[in-house]
Amino acid sequence: MNSFSFQNPTKIVFGQGTVGQLANLVAPFGKTVLVVYGGGSIKRSGLYDQVIAQLNSIGAKVVELSGIEPNPRLTSVNKGIELCRSEKVDLILAVGGGSVIDAAKAIAAGTKYEGDVWDFMMHKAEIKDALPIGTILTLSATGSEMNGNAVISNWETKQKRAFGSLHVYPRFSILDPTLTYTVPRDQTVNGVVDIMSHVFEQYFTLTENAPLQERLCESVLLTVIENAEKALENPNDYEARANLMLCGTMALNGGLISVGTQNDWASHGIEHEISAIYDIPHGAGLSIVFPNWMKHVYKERIDRFTQYAERVWGIERGTKSDEELALAGIEATREFFTRIGAPSTLAYYDIDSEHLDVMSREAVLFGPLGNFKKLHQEDVRQILENAL
Amino acid sequence: MNSFSFQNPTKIVFGQGTVGQLANLVAPFGKTVLVVYGGGSIKRSGLYDQVIAQLNSIGAKVVELSGIEPNPRLTSVNKGIELCRSEKVDLILAVGGGSVIDAAKAIAAGTKYEGDVWDFMMHKAEIKDALPIGTILTLSATGSEMNGNAVISNWETKQKRAFGSLHVYPRFSILDPTLTYTVPRDQTVNGVVDIMSHVFEQYFTLTENAPLQERLCESVLLTVIENAEKALENPNDYEARANLMLCGTMALNGGLISVGTQNDWASHGIEHEISAIYDIPHGAGLSIVFPNWMKHVYKERIDRFTQYAERVWGIERGTKSDEELALAGIEATREFFTRIGAPSTLAYYDIDSEHLDVMSREAVLFGPLGNFKKLHQEDVRQILENAL
Known part of the structure; x- marks a missing residue:
């Protein structure tokens, strides 16, 4: 066995109906929440309405970024960074699978960085700070809900690159297995x-x-x-x-x-x-x-x-x-x-x-x-x- | 499977020689450190000297509480609480096995509580705050180095009682297997x-x-x-x-x-x-x-x-x-x-x-x-x- 250090601060809240805990989990982080998601599946399933109701119940201001791609793209990340800056977002809430969570991580780190967020994927810069992230997982796959890794695709350069940082571990992740019933x-x-x-x-x-x-x-x-x-x-x-x-x-x-x-x-x-x-x-x-x-x-x-x-x-x-x-x-x-x-x-x-x-x-x-x-x-x- | 929530923020630093990372791990928490330990074994092994050298290297003020018992006693915990208050301790560093770490947890919580620390063990009060704790583990046993549990003995009432809180998870724990070579x-x-x-x-x-x-x-x-x-x-x-x-x-x-x-x-x-x-x-x-x-x-x-x-x-x-x-x-x-x-x-x-x-x-x-x-x-x- 080699020497190592390990730390994983993410809180996971697991089980049927745990989306009902969202309001309490979000409240400590502030009032403005960027909700990041993919296509329309969370609207069809009713999850979107649940999320909005929870956020409304604590008087949160909701900002939205939808359309995150299955291989999340740098263009979407940059849109999110702009939104976080212009709307002074306090917390990024990723609702989806690994792609959505990964995009949220890049947005969280990019918002706090003056240079180009792609620098992190090209090993040109190290993440020193990030906005807090929460997640609601809708797909069992990447583990992104409880780690500090993300993979982003740069469609212009045809590159798909990973980065990792303790700063982008989700502060909380809601894992409700029933949300995966409708996964194709x-x-x-x-x-x-x-x-x-x-x-x-x-x-x-x-x-x-x-x-x-x-x-x-x-x-x-x-x-x-x-x-x-x-x-x-x-x-x-x-x-x-x-x-x-x-x-x-x-x-x-x-x-x-x-x-x-x-x-x-x-x-x-x-x-x-x-x-x-x-x-x-x-x-x-x-x-x-x-x-x-x-x-x-x-x-x-x-x-x-x-x-x-x-x-x-x-x-x-x-x-x-x-x-x-x-x-x-x-x-x-x-x-x-x-x-x-x-x-x-x-x-x-x-x-x-x-x-x-x-x-x-x-x-x-x-x-x-x-x-x-x-x-x-x-x-x-x-x-x-x-x-x- | 039942619903649950889980969070474990402790950072573990594992491997031979990792005591050498102590200074860097302690530094963010402040200048005054209460070193808690048991008998003389850490002095005989040389670990005590290593710890003090690390703390000196960052100009820390060292306060000591030794003599923690194998079944750690309320009397020792109360001594520690007094020391933390009088010396305005910033971090408690437990050097030992589960007993020493458990005592440190009770001291950390008791220092921030106005009532009798035994209240926590008798379910009369809930831990709301605690001093930060770091540990150097010298015995493989209790897991106390990476959880929020502790067991304290009240020798007057002949009671041995447990308590637990997210607030007393160690912020860091150094796990060097070579420190257990000399365990009887x-x-x-x-x-x-x-x-x-x-x-x-x-x-x-x-x-x-x-x-x-x-x-x-x-x-x-x-x-x-x-x-x-x-x-x-x-x-x-x-x-x-x-x-x-x-x-x-x-x-x-x-x-x-x-x-x-x-x-x-x-x-x-x-x-x-x-x-x-x-x-x-x-x-x-x-x-x-x-x-x-x-x-x-x-x-x-x-x-x-x-x-x-x-x-x-x-x-x-x-x-x-x-x-x-x-x-x-x-x-x-x-x-x-x-x-x-x-x-x-x-x-x-x-x-x-x-x-x-x-x-x-x-x-x-x-x-x-x-x-x-x-x-x-x-x-x-x-x-x-x-x-x-």
């Missing part, structure tokens, strides 16, 4: 893949002697696998939705389940390059990339992959070699993704080899990707080719 | 039992449909069991000490591993009555109480105990009945405690039946104990009798 099937699937992928990025590590962290990761994976199909079969299964929601948060709540270990994050880097150009859903991109990443890297530490096969997929070793067992675990991953309806090839989105060069070059812009195996441009290209 | 064998053992007991109090629940929480609990138990004997055989085994330390923190970091489930805490209540009268180590008392509590309650939800036997102790069901499997898990617990040298009977401390009446009466002072099975006075007496 494909988005539920993408969320499941996203949660599992976040665990993969932490679980596949070269760090030795972290048995608790390994088990915490496996706990999340097992519980997601156990509940995904239940939620897909019966979208109103409260327990399945609640378990997925808690798994999504635990999978990436500031790195708690992998403290003291080196994370990888190469697959996310590769996926970001795909969706920067093709604007496909993040979870779908990960479903395509991850099994191919696994096959490219598993020999670096085969015992981690055999443990994965045995503990997560319950595959018995029997007479299998390490290699066979590791590959069986990777194959089980791919089969599970396929069974729940997640794509396995770039061809699913009519993506061909045209942009493989630019994607693999951009992926390593700041140096080799990942840690389990350092991926150079040719590795990334190979993984993408195998994903065609 | 029996205290290491008691710490192991304490950690496991904290998980038991959360794991044995009637709450249904909390599969992630169950697995998180099992993860901690498996990792403690795997590392306890390694640490006992080789006290300087960094990885074993680090794993135990992380397990201690995770076992009770504000209830993260059991969010949305009803906890029990009856065994802690019973143990507190024993050590309130006989002043035995908390972990030793738990080692005596817990297997007897298990045998008294397991029929309330036998599937939880069969799962425990299978997943934690790896006991195969074979032809065993539920009853046999559950009892095998309980027996495995008792055997493990015995194997590492933890006591299993009150007779070990020459405790006879003399005070069983008063202990069982005091245990239910605020009503029946626990939730897995509601324990009335006669249940508590029965468990204690079985423990003789």
Whole structure:
């Protein structure tokens, strides 16, 4: 285990009906609230009306920014920053999934920064301050509701970049599993893949002697696998939705389940390059990339992959070699993704080899990707080719 | 899964040499620091000198309160409160194990309260404010370094009582596994039992449909069991000490591993009555109480105990009945405690039946104990009798 420091100040308020606590949660932060959301789904579901009623009940002034994209764009972030400044916003309330929350984080940090907010994504500046953020989560996926990370797309430069800071951890996040009942099937699937992928990025590590962290990761994976199909079969299964929601948060709540270990994050880097150009859903991109990443890297530490096969997929070793067992675990991953309806090839989105060069070059812009195996441009290209 | 809210703002700084970060961690809180510690062990180990050097390096004024007892006493807490007021202390720095940290929490809350600090333990007042606390942990056990709980003994009234508040979560905790190298064998053992007991109090629940929480609990138990004997055989085994330390923190970091489930805490209540009268180590008392509590309650939800036997102790069901499997898990617990040298009977401390009446009466002072099975006075007496 390596040395580490860990802090996660976000308060989560979890359960059916917890939106009713919004007024009390918002009140300490001030009177002017920027409500950030995506399309019309929160209006159709009635959540929007609930939120406004809660804010009205404490006499809050409501400012709105809607239309946040599934891969949230810098243009939307800049609109939000302008609103926060002109309206003197006290609190940003993100109502939605990871994209909306990520946009809120960029807006919160950008408002307190004199330069271009894109500087944070390009590692040109460090976040020193941010407006407070609250969230109401409507999709189990990114964990953005309980961490300080965000990913923003710059459509002009075709770049999708991440940043992170303790300053943009939400002050509170309302997690009501019933809000996810109406999430469409494909988005539920993408969320499941996203949660599992976040665990993969932490679980596949070269760090030795972290048995608790390994088990915490496996706990999340097992519980997601156990509940995904239940939620897909019966979208109103409260327990399945609640378990997925808690798994999504635990999978990436500031790195708690992998403290003291080196994370990888190469697959996310590769996926970001795909969706920067093709604007496909993040979870779908990960479903395509991850099994191919696994096959490219598993020999670096085969015992981690055999443990994965045995503990997560319950595959018995029997007479299998390490290699066979590791590959069986990777194959089980791919089969599970396929069974729940997640794509396995770039061809699913009519993506061909045209942009493989630019994607693999951009992926390593700041140096080799990942840690389990350092991926150079040719590795990334190979993984993408195998994903065609 | 039940609804819940969760927040844990403590920053943990984990790893060998992290005491070197103390000066930077203390600086934001002010200039006057009350250093709270127990006996001479931190002077013998050199930790005391390190702490003072760090504090001197930022020009801090150091006030000291030493001699905190293993079951920290109200008299020591009151001394600390006086010091904080007279010296206008800005930060309380607890250097030690759970007892020292618990005393610091009571001092922190009591300083900001005009009435008698014992009011908090008797549920007569609620904590509204507290001085900030930092900790340097020297013993893996209570989790007090990352939660808002404390237990204080009132030697005059022979009462041992707990309190909890978000206000007394440490602002930072330094966790250096090498500081536990010199912990005596029996205290290491008691710490192991304490950690496991904290998980038991959360794991044995009637709450249904909390599969992630169950697995998180099992993860901690498996990792403690795997590392306890390694640490006992080789006290300087960094990885074993680090794993135990992380397990201690995770076992009770504000209830993260059991969010949305009803906890029990009856065994802690019973143990507190024993050590309130006989002043035995908390972990030793738990080692005596817990297997007897298990045998008294397991029929309330036998599937939880069969799962425990299978997943934690790896006991195969074979032809065993539920009853046999559950009892095998309980027996495995008792055997493990015995194997590492933890006591299993009150007779070990020459405790006879003399005070069983008063202990069982005091245990239910605020009503029946626990939730897995509601324990009335006669249940508590029965468990204690079985423990003789």
